[in-house]
Amino acid sequence: MSSQSDSNSDVKIIAGSELNIKEFSAHSSVLRSCSLYFQRALSERWKDQKYGIYILIKPNIHPNIFMLILDYIYTGKNILLESAEDCLNILVASDELELLDLAECAQKHLIQEFSPWLFSNLVKSLNVACCHNHFHELYNHVLNFTFRNPYSLFDSTDLSLLNEVAMICILESDELELEETEIWNCLIKWSISKFLDDDISNWSNEYVLSWFDEHFMALKETISCCIPLVRYYHIPKNYINKQIKRYHLDSDMFIKTKTPPRRCSRLITNENKAIISSWIDKKDKDYYTCITDPYKVKLLLRGSRDGFSIDTFHKFCDFQGPTIVIIKTVQGDLIGGYNPLNWNSFTEKIDLSYDELHIDILDFIFQFIFSVPYFTLKKKPYFSKTSNSFIFSFTDQSNPVLSRIKTEKINQAIWNNESSGPSFGESDLCMKNSNHWISHWKAYENKITNSTQLIVEEYEVLGYGFSSHL
Structure with a gap:
């Protein structure tokens, strides 16, 4: 193997393009043994009859990358590069050449050693992962980061370089953690960035007032394949109608039948949510489906994002109406509860200071003038009464427990206390501190876990109600 002429070689490979081109010599027997690509490419019909050699032209592969790959073919040494970009280029080139072992090695090396680079160069990573979606590990790794950190992509300065295939992969997923209205706005931003040369970091809808017909046509052409993936049903009708009018779009481009919402929770699926909604409405049969589920959820708190402390729970979740609490434990439980009432840290009780106020009016005036209190306010934990609360388990997805x-x-359904987090019953499912929970079967009908002491890996609180209430 060499970049110079080799009298024993019968293959000439020209790698690179324009001013950066290099010729390599190789042996057909060696190349054929390492991939199906070379078996096909080195057939007799591609042989130069005059010189008796095979000539392959690879303009998509940089000469430096091809030299490393050729060295791997001849020596079998793993290519562990210090450069993330070189590793990504080797992954793409090895896929083109069907060097499956090298592609797998490069993919694993990228994920293990260069994840920060992949995430900080998200557009480039997505373009590779989505256009070669048989890189399953890389695809899932990069897409999952994008779904959980969507503004890392949509606020990126190189958003315009994101290709259509990658955008379609993102829009097709249930996992994108944005409200559908925000997804629409991000799609518009991406589309505009594709055909406008201007910096759109400070984009405003008012800029559309200066557009000409060609701008609207360019937007329509750019966005046409993506619009059917927007979940029209989950965007306020008056809002999307204004958008259609503003950008001169055709309303019939949108799919207007009811579609499932995107997942708001990392812990439960839309199917799980439909079951919970059925339990809320006390349906014994004909459970809701993802399509017929009438309830909408809003993420109020996620432990890994907002913190696991009791104070954090009360800060984000008190007085938010009905909620679902879901916890995933290190023991393997996926359990939770539904509170149809508000969470509250405490109730304010008025304590009377002077024998139930059996005093004369002159004494009252004296005490008032000199600021001697008659009343004190105390924080007092209390139970909320309800017959509609429940706890549940999805630990066994095929056999959920209600x-x-x-x-x-x-009278003891929900416990409200500033010193503890969400608490169902006195101890049926209660957050004691941070990620330490307990579950002692008492006030609720069925046992939802065999563990009494729970260490929580993740937990979420979801506001639960009809669309107009969230």
């Missing part, structure tokens, strides 16, 4: 509050225990 546990409603016992009739005789409805």
Whole structure:
């Protein structure tokens, strides 16, 4: 193997393009043994009859990358590069040449050693992962980061370089953690960045007022394949109609039938949510599906994002109406509960200071003038009464467990205390501190876990209600 002429070689490979081109010599027997690509490419019909050699032209592969790959073919040595970009280029080139072992090695090396680079160069990473989606590990790795950190992509200065295939992959997924209205706005931003040379970091809808017909046509052409992936049903009708009018789009480009919402939770699926909605409405049969589910959820708190402390729970979740709490434990449980009422840290109780106020008016005036208190406010934990709360388990997805509050225990359904987090019953499912929870079967009908002491890996609180209430 060499970049110079070799009298024993019968293959000439020209790698690179324009001013950066280099010729390599190789042996057909060696190349054929390493991939199906070379077996096909080095057939007799591609042989130069005059000189008796095979000539391959690879303009998509940089000469430096091809030299490393050729060295791998001849020596079998793993290519562990210090440069993330070179590693990504080797991955793409090895895929083109069907060097499956090298592609797998490069993919694993990228994920293990260069994840920060992949995430900080998200557009380039997505373009490779989505256009070669049989790089399954890289695809899942980069897409999952994007779904959880969408503004890392949509606020990127090189957003315009994101190709259509990658955008379609993103829009097709249920996992993108944005409201559908925000997804639409991000799609518009990407589309405009594709045909406008101006910096759109400070884009405003008012700029559209200066557009000509060719701008609207360019937008329509850029966005046409993506619009059917927008979940029209989950965007306020008056909002999307204004957008259609503003950008001169055709309303019939949108799919207007009801579609499932994107997942708001990392812990439960839309199918799980439909089951919970059915339990809320006390449906014994004909459970809701993802399409017929009438409830909408809003993520109020995620432990890994917002923190696991009790104070954080009360800060984000008190007085937010009905909620679902879901926890995933290191023991393998996926359990939670539904509170149809508000969470609250405490109730304010008025304590009377002077024998139930059996005093004369002159004494009252004296005490008032000199600021002697008659009343004190105390923080006092208390139970909320309800017959509609329940706890549940999705640990076994094929056999979910529902546990409603016992009739005789409805006065102890929900415990409100500033010193503890979400608490169902006195101890059926309670957050004691940070990621330490307990579950002692008492006030609710069925046991949802065999563990009494729970260490939580992740937890979420979701606001739960009809669309107009969230």
